[in-house]
Amino acid sequence: MRKETIFTLKNLYRDDMNLYGYHFGKGEKSACIVGACRGNEVQQLYICSQLIRQLKELEERGAIIKGNEIMVIPTVNTASLNVGKRFWPTDDSDINRMYPGDGSGETTKRIAAGIFDAVKEYSYGIQFTSFYIPGNFVPHVRMMDTGFQNPSLANLFGLPYVVVRDAKPFDKATLNYNWQLKNTSAFSIYTSGTDQIDEPSARMAVASVLRFLTRMGMVRYTSHSGYIATVLHESDLSSVRTDCAGIYRPHVKPGEEVSRGEILADILDPYEGEIISQILAPTEGIVFFSHSQPFVTEGVLYLKLYGGFMNNVPVTMERRADMQYAALERMLINSIMEVQMKLGYEKEVIRFYYPEKALLNILKAGDSDEEIKDALKEFKAYVKDRLGEIKITKSQDRFCFLIPPEGAQYVWEQEEENGFLREFIEIIEKPGVQLEDIKNVFSRYSDGKYICVSCDGEECDFILYFQDPSRDSYRYFIKFHDNHGTYHRFLSEDVKDMGF
Secondary structure: OEEEEEEEEOOOOOOOEEEEEEEEOOEEEEEEEEEEOOOOOHHHHHHHHHHHHHHHHHHHOOOEOOEEEEEEEEEOOHHHHHHOOOOOOOOOOOHHHOOOOOOOOOHHHHHHHHHHHHHOOOOEEEEEOOOOOOEEEOOEEEEEEOOOOOHHHHHHHOOOEEEEEEOOHHHHHOHHHHHHHOOOEEEEEEOOOOOOOOHHHHHHHHHHHHHHHHHOOOEOOOOOOOOOOEEEEHHHEEEEEOOOOEEEEEOOOOOOEEOOOOEEEEEEOOOOOOEEEEEEOOOOEEEEEEEOOOEEOOOOEEEEEEOOOOOOOOOOHHHHHHHHHHHHHHHHHHHHHHHHHHHOOOOOOEEEEEEHHHHHHHHOOOOOHHHHHHHHHHHHHHHHHHHOOOEEEEEOOEEEEEEOHHHHHHHHHHOOOOHHHHHHHHHHOOOOOOHHHHHHHHHHOOOOOEEEEEEEEOOEEEEEEEOOOOOOOEEEEEEEOOOOEEEEEEEHHHHHHOOO
16 A cells, blocks of 8 residues: 555645545556545545555455556545534535636635546546435435446446436536546445444445456455446436424435335424424335435425336436346346356356246336347347347247357456355255255355245245345245255246246
8 A cells, every 4th residue: 555645735824734545556547536525524534444444455465456556535625524514614615516626726626626636547436425415325326427427337336226317517517527528437426424424334335346346357355246236317316395394303214115105204393392294205116315414494305215207207218228237137147157156167158048027027128029129139239348249049938148258258257256155056065955054154144134934846945035135136946855955046026926
């Protein structure tokens, strides 16, 4: 690790303000991670500190891949952090509205210019930032629609959601926007918490960055594969506002599902404690953002819900591709990894067969042959850069996916190993395996949070799966024979179609 002063702001009456960059590895400027830009972004500073600690350990183990340089800037605004003020202490200006900066301009523009000079040549830029309203998000990656954005790359973080939003005039002065103008692939990551540390989402954020760096060939880091991200446009989010002022008492948290008409929050009279208003869910969906301050005024935005068509915004072909094609690609990659764990790696053709119903559950492309044909043609183009020129044929009611050798090579070299699946396969292939042996593997990878149910069928004695699908979303069907066990695994929608 190399610590460098990337910008110094001279101060007449106090110590100079030094901003530091922490460098890992040597070579091309591959990735830059920027943390707290505002004085209340404690969570963002904390996440970067944990990234620095992890990257330092990886570098000491030789896990930074040769030819790559990674830089982390934990904060660009120590002055505001020191006094606990969100914006610049003397003029209340926002550094993240000053890019690309001006070296001879006002203070925050000089800071922005110094930072941008240090970060503008990196291939990938990641910024931990916060929302203008105090509150908590479902962890997600956010991108501006500048014409340079790449949602497919954002999927590689393995966070639950990727949000694309239209750029507004003031966005042209943000770091993310100016990064993209310099041909840097830029991503903003939002987590739960801003002025307080939220440890679970901080760990998720650190893992997501290390997962991205691994998949882009910069570091070697082993973790679970994360989520298959849902890609959505900001217009898909429905804003819920208060209808009066008072004390805000929420009933739901980010990530929770709500039904139409469900009580989302109470507004209390601040003097008498009576409920003066109850806010009801206008539609079913998932709580994407929740206001975190105890006092609200009338008309304030305090919740954002995601529910697909709630705003009468149709899902475009492009967004369907990002959502459904990413899910199908992940299924293929998981299948390739499973084969390679069982048989070892060979740079050769691999074939997989999927029932038509299972494929339609993922693609959601319609039932007609023409719609399915068009969707598969688009999918082949979608994965070509990673899995190569795959071939898809149909025989009766099932599809054959032929993965070329370069696809097998990509998965072997770029995808981190699934430790759970490796251990599960080793256990179930052992002679004399017992149910408790398998349950112990599930328990170790979930802190005991898994489901095991009996199954009365010719091909299944038990079904096991994780309560948290981000660890592994499959249902494992286990069958015990005289001296050994066998398994099949299916996605949850396929299991429902099978009548379970």
